Amino acid sequence: MILIKDNDNFETMKTHTEYIWFNTSQKIDFINITEKINSIIAQSGIQDGLVLINPMHITAAVYVNDNESGLIHDFKTMLKRLVPEHVPGEDYHHNWTGEDNAYAHLWRTLMGHQVVMAVTNGRLDLGPWEQSFYAEFDGQRRKRVLVKIIGN
Amino acid sequence: MILIKDNDNFETMKTHTEYIWFNTSQKIDFINITEKINSIIAQSGIQDGLVLINPMHITAAVYVNDNESGLIHDFKTMLKRLVPEHVPGEDYHHNWTGEDNAYAHLWRTLMGHQVVMAVTNGRLDLGPWEQSFYAEFDGQRRKRVLVKIIGN
C-alpha cells in the first residue's frame, strides 16, 4: 500500500453542484462523459474529494468501464438478452400505464444507476482504462445528470 | 450546463448518522423511503452534501426508480426469472449451510445494494420521478438501514 495524500486543508472544504443536460439522437445511446466531469471539477476548484454522478431520470444509467465500441455493443446485446425490450403476451406491467419503456427502467438497474468517483489533484482519479459513461435507454428528449462534488 | 451552487460555508461541515429499522410483513417487499430520508436530512440541519443509504443486512437492496406498482411487479418477475428462488437439483451452495435465502443475496447484488444521493437546499435533490426504495428479499424480521449525511 502506498499513501498518496493526507489532506487536511479543511479551510476550503466545500460542495459544488451542476446539472448536465443530454438529448440523444438515438433512443438507446452511450456517451463518454469523462472529460465533461473533469471540466466541472476544474470549475469547482476542488482538488481532493468525492464526486457523485447521478442521472435524474430513471431510464438512464451512469457507469464506469472501457471506451471501446465492441464492448458497448456487448452491453446492449447482454441487456436485450437478459431483459427483452418487450415480452410476448402480457408484456411488462409497467407498460400497462401507457408507457413502453419498462425495459429501460430494468436495464438501468442492472447497469448501475450512479457512480461516486474520487477527485485527486483536481481531476477524476482514474485507472488506465476507466472512463465514465452516460447510458441512455429511452432518449430523444431532454434529460439531466446531477454532478455534486464535495472536498477541498 | 447550469451552475447551481458553489458552497464554501466550511464552518458548518459535519456528519449525521441514523439507523432506520424495518420489519416487513411480507418476505419480499418494496418500501418507498424517500420521505423518511428527507425527514432525516431535515433533522440533521445539513443543507448541501451527500447522503449514503446502505442496508446493513445482505439480503436487502436500496435503489432509486419509479414509484409505480407495475414496475415493482416487473422487478420481482425479472429477479425470479434471472435468479430463481430455488434451483432444482443441487440448489444454491449457500443453502447447504442451512439457509434458504441464497437467492436474496444474489438479488440484492443485481438490484444495487446501496445508493449515494445528493442533498441540495436541505432535501434529496431528485428528478421528477426519482424515488428511493428499500427492497426486502428475506423479511419478516427486524433489519436496519444506515443513513449517513456529510455536508454543510
Add this chain to the structure above:
Amino acid sequence: MILIKDNDNFETMKTHTEYIWFNTSQKIDFINITEKINSIIAQSGIQDGLVLINPMHITAAVYVNDNESGLIHDFKTMLKRLVPEHVPGEDYHHNWTGEDNAYAHLWRTLMGHQVVMAVTNGRLDLGPWEQSFYAEFDGQRRKRVLVKIIGN
C-alpha cells in the same frame, strides 16, 4: 429511528487516499478486504465520514455481502450462467480487439463496480454479516483499488 452521532468537529475535516495492489493467483478470485479497509481508516485518523472503495481496473468489482464460500460459488455460477465466458459463434465483439475478457467487463457491471461505506467511530460501520469483497474476474496480474476517505 435512533440518532447516533451528530458530528460537527469541522476543524478536522479531511481526506485520505490510498491505493491497494492485488495480484491474484487465480484468474477469477474473491478477496475479503474488510480488515484491509479498516486498517486504512485507522491510519487516516478519520473517525466519521464516508469511504469510497473503487477498483481502478474495469474487469474487477467491489461489493458487500456474506463471507461464505458457498455463496461465492453461487455468485460465480450465476455470472457464468447469465453471461458465459465465451459465446459460441461470433463471441463478444470486445474480443475482436484481441482481448478475451469481455465477460469480465460485463460481470463487474452486474456485480457492482464500487461501494461507498460509512465510517463511524474510526471503523467501517457494518451490519453483523456485511463484509467487503474485491472480486477479480481477469487476474494473475497487478491491479489497484483506490480507497478514499472523507470525514473528520
